[in-house]
Amino acid sequence: GAFLGRKSLQMNNSTTSAYREINGAADGFPGWIVDRYGKFLFVQHDDKNHPNKGPLPSIHDGYTAGVYYYATNRDRSMMSKVKPVLLEGRAVRESDAYYTPIKYSSNDIEYEEDEEMYNSDDYDLDEFDDNMIEDEFDITDDELEKYMLEFDSDEEEDDEVAAFPVVENGVTYHVSLGDALSTGIFLDQRPQRAWLTRNCSPETRVLNCFAHCGAFSVAAATAGASTVSLDLDKKWLDRVWPQIIANGIEEDSLAERHDCIYGDCFDWLARLAKRGEKFDLVILDPPSTSVGKKKKRWSAKNDMDELVALAAPLVKSGGLLWTTTNSASIPPEKFAKKCKKGLDDVGLSGVRLERVVPMPADFPSVGPQPVTNLVWRLP
DSSP, X not given: OOOOXXXXXXXXXXXXXXXXXXXXXXGTOTTEEEEEETTEEEEEEOTTTOOSOOOOOOGGGSSOSEEEEEEOOSOHHHHTTEEOEEEEEOOOOTTOXXXXXXXXXXXXXXXXXXXXXXXXXXXXXXXXXXXXXXXXXXXXXXXXXXXXXXXXXXXXXXXEEEOEEEEETTEEEEEOSSSOSOOSOOGGGXXXXXXXXXXOOTTOXXXXXXXXXXXXHHHHHHTXXXXXXXESOHXXXXXXXXXHHHTTOOGGGHHHHEEEEESOHHHHHXXXXXXXXXXXXXXXXXXXXXXXXXXXXXXXXXXXXXXXXXXXXXXXXXXXXXXXXXXXXXXXXXXXXXXXXHHHHTTOOSOEEEEEEOOOTTOOOSSSOSOEEEEEEOO
16 A cells, blocks of 8 residues: 655655655564655565565555565675565656756776775675664565566676666755665765755865765765765765766866775775875764775774774864764664774864764654764864
8 A cells, every 4th residue: 555655755845855654663564664766665675574564665656656675684695686676667767756867887987096906895895784674565485586686796787877866955866776775875864964965165075984875975065065985885986976966066176076085994094194184074974894805894883983083083173073873783872982982092182972963754763763873073
């Protein structure tokens, strides 16, 4: 049946077309997450732990052209080899959404790269840990095998990525629904992106670490800020500049004001500090756990202080440091103490925890919020 979504975010809202319609148990449907991206729904289903019938989204609700489905309870080693499937309706096409979608190539963006480049496959980014999947689809195992499209991991990926635009608080972002679990934007960070559009200026300089597709960078850029987007995956960084251009920013300014750095965040934070770089805002939104090029296991639970200690020297006096985690294994209080330890380790005193950012209205939770966003003001 149809689920029409949050009252203030329905399709008649011309400034926001991407939001969460169903957030698992908090909305009465354990095992199910349903996100809306314009005319399309993206469904995540924990099919093993919650096989019961759930909120089957429908193309007959008058809002929806197609429904994509992704079974989340899979062996992690296989998750990167499984694509979402079109379960109902039609696939995304170029005429969809509010603006004309574009196709872009990874050959157009300039990068700063490590002298010794390494394969991003060696960096086991585990951005989607269990706390992101709290949620259900009426589908049998046999049907699931029919729907899920597994592909050869050795197969060469197409260099051209088709994406379509959605809007959030009037800003255009590009998403893709048929490629992977990640669509290119984390909807629970909408309040943070809104803050950037309201508070940045042409004098603001932002360092976006673990940038993914650069949504924070795009939001800041629309307010005139200059940005540096740092990530270990070129595929995601390829999508930063096209989104900035889609918001009316001149292409001529990209290389000078919106840098993309392909590399390990830990290595590059040290390099930027050695250069004497300073930023008004440094954003740390790392995966819950990862393995770097030296095969060292890192986790937000145990090592967030190390990351904060590397990032803090890059923040200007009076500037801001954002620290975020979606790790279910670290309570907010412990996360805050870890961050404070990192600040203490580099001799910073007088730091204020200025703001604890709540989850948006379309992300209700049972118990503590699954994502912790802390804003620190440095002296």
